[in-house]
Amino acid sequence: xxxxxQSPKYLFRKEGQNVTLSCEQNLNHDAMYWYRQDPGQxxxxxxxxxxxxxxxxxxxxxGYSVSREKKESFPLTxxxxxxxxxxxxxxxxxxSSGKGGSYNEQFxxxxxxxxxx
Amino acid sequence: xxxxxxxxxALSIQEGENATMNCSYKTSINNLQWYRQNSGRGLxxxxxxxxxxxxxxxxxLRVTLDTSKKSSSLLITASRAAxxxxxxxxxxDMRxxxxxxxxxxP
Numbered sequence: 001x002x003x004x005x006q007s008p009k010y011l012f013r014k015e016g017q018n019v020t021l022s023c024e025q026n027l028n029h030d031a032m033y034w035y036r037q038d039p040g041q042x043x044x045x046x047x048x049x050x051x052x053x054x055x056x057x058x059x060x061x062x063g064y065s066v067s068r069e070k071k072e073s074f075p076l077t078x079x080x081x082x083x084x085x086x087x088x089x090x091x092x093x094x095x096s097s098g099k100g101g102s103y104n105e106q107f108x109x110x111x112x113x114x115x116x117x
Numbered sequence: 118x119x120x121x122x123x124x125x126x127a128l129s130i131q132e133g134e135n136a137t138m139n140c141s142y143k144t145s146i147n148n149l150q151w152y153r154q155n156s157g158r159g160l161x162x163x164x165x166x167x168x169x170x171x172x173x174x175x176x177x178l179r180v181t182l183d184t185s186k187k188s189s190s191l192l193i194t195a196s197r198a199a200x201x202x203x204x205x206x207x208x209x210d211m212r213x214x215x216x217x218x219x220x221x222x223p
Binding site: 035040042059088097105106108110113 | 157162212213
């Protein structure tokens with residue numbers, strides 16, 4: 001079964017703790033993305049990676065970190081520096097990130113809902 | 118980079134009616150995509166339209182693109198309760214707007 005998976009589905013964290021969200025894909029996609037979604041809102045881009053061992057900040061990267069050591073994996077760490085981390089986090093992948101006004105179809109995982117207690 | 122702006126923010130219709138939602142953007146694009154999100158789930162790709170296409174169909178979906186006006190529309194015909202979801206456009210970028218929340222009443 002090809003697809004993109006995220007774990008866990010629900011995550012609870014105490015204030016001041018770092019937490020890592022998992023994202024794995026077996027679609028052989030080069031590009032991967034992390035988004036944050038707040039209730040009733042759209043998606044905001046946190047980080048994206050176009051190739052292994054390389055990644056770029058999105059629009060709201062502060063308080064987050066990522067790594068891309070393997071093509072199939074793109075974990076997101078929510079650090080204690082993130083002031084309001086409670087949100088729904090979505091990971092996505094695509095064949096490539098494209099450029100110049102031309103982006104490829106993104107495949108999304110089911111999401112992780114993070115709650116800070 | 119740019120993101121689309123969907124309009125209206127919310128739309129409520131009866132089953133069987135058509136639903137139209139719009140997307141506007143600011144800079145030129147090579148393609149535009151529409152996605153759907155059911156509550157609490159990931160997004161699902163619906164359709165991609167290229168800049169040299171004016172209209173595209175997929176089942177009950179019809180997408181138009183007017184590059185001169187920098188706008189696109191998504192029409193869902195003969196809507197069903199199962200079409201209740203949020204719909205997002207992505208105009209040539211990896212960014213998404215706030216979406217249109219569609220409610221189809223049975």
